[in-house]
Amino acid sequence: MTAPQVVVHSGGDVLAAAAAARLITTIVDAQHAREIASVVLTGGRTGIGVLEQVRLSPARDAVDWSRVELYWGDERFLPDGDPERNETQARTALLDHVGIDPSRVHPMMPSDGKFGDDADAAAAHYAELLATEADAATDVPVPAFDVLMLGVGEEGHTASLFPDTPYVRESERMVVGVHDCPKPPPTRISLTLPAIRAAREVWLMTTGAAKAEPVAGALGGADAVDIPAAGAHGRARTLWLLDSAAAAGVSA
Numbered sequence: 277m278t279a280p281q282v283v284v285h286s287g288g289d290v291l292a293a294a295a296a297a298r299l300i301t302t303i304v305d306a307q308h309a310r311e312i313a314s315v316v317l318t319g320g321r322t323g324i325g326v327l328e329q330v331r332l333s334p335a336r337d338a339v340d341w342s343r344v345e346l347y348w349g350d351e352r353f354l355p356d357g358d359p360e361r362n363e364t365q366a367r368t369a370l371l372d373h374v375g376i377d378p379s380r381v382h383p384m385m386p387s388d389g390k391f392g393d394d395a396d397a398a399a400a401h402y403a404e405l406l407a408t409e410a411d412a413a414t415d416v417p418v419p420a421f422d423v424l425m426l427g428v429g430e431e432g433h434t435a436s437l438f439p440d441t442p443y444v445r446e447s448e449r450m451v452v453g454v455h456d457c458p459k460p461p462p463t464r465i466s467l468t469l470p471a472i473r474a475a476r477e478v479w480l481m482t483t484g485a486a487k488a489e490p491v492a493g494a495l496g497g498a499d500a501v502d503i504p505a506a507g508a509h510g511r512a513r514t515l516w517l518l519d520s521a522a523a524a525g526v527s528a
């Protein structure tokens with residue numbers, strides 16, 4: 277397991293701009309090394325704010341967006357195009373503005389898709405998709421994601437893995453339908469911790485005083501069942517990108 281690295285920014289706006297710059301260079305480097313970069317997006321204000329900053333950055337043109345493979349770490353199980361879907365928000369923030377190859381964009385199924393309101397079937401379908409791109413570099417059936425971004429909830433959830441649930445304990449399946457979530461909407465689809473850990477780099481990005489407790493807990497060695505964000509780490513790097521309010525409880 278990679279030891280977490282912590283970068284503290286003065287505020288949320290700086291964090292979003294700095295993370296956007298980091299994402300652009302990470303994609304450029306991955307394309308240089310491996311032709312195609314694979315990136316896992318997240319929902320939430322911080323994750324979407326980073327995508328907005330990528331859109332606003334002139335450096336975004338350093339990326340060949342047609343060679344970026346895009347996945348999601350979790351999705352709110354809502355109808356296609358719903359403004360609360362992580363996919364919809366990512367498209368509005370960035371994807372509609374750059375030359376993405378539509379065949380390389382892999383959203384999780386909406387609740388009015390092929391599987392109707394069966395989130396478990398939609399999750400199994402996403403697991404099958406990930407398995408078709410599985411990479412020998414990981415020991416699980418998912419791609420070797422170059423970078424996987426995550427947000428952190430006030431009670432320590434990450435992706436849609438909430439504390440003390442069967443989903444955060446999942447060790448076999450790569451993708452799960454998540455039910456009865458405390459954060460709306462109640463039904464979601466999420467990568468599990470084993471799938472998240474297949475990523476080369478995992479970035480946990482969060483801001484604000486309300487996140488100080490889970491951040492301190494996760495970095496202080498909490499069990500992932502209690503603080504799911506504590507269980508998210510990358511094969512090569514685990515990076516916590518925080519503002520000073522969220523980092524308030526982290527010991528230097």
Ligand SMILES: O=C(O)C(O)[C@@H](O)[C@H](O)[C@H](O)COP(=O)(O)O
Nearest residue numbers: 319320321322427428429434435
């Ligand atoms: O779809 C979602 O809701 C998420 O992916 C979720 O895990 C989110 O990233 C955190 O709840 C943080 O959200 P904020 O950045 O808005 O606090």
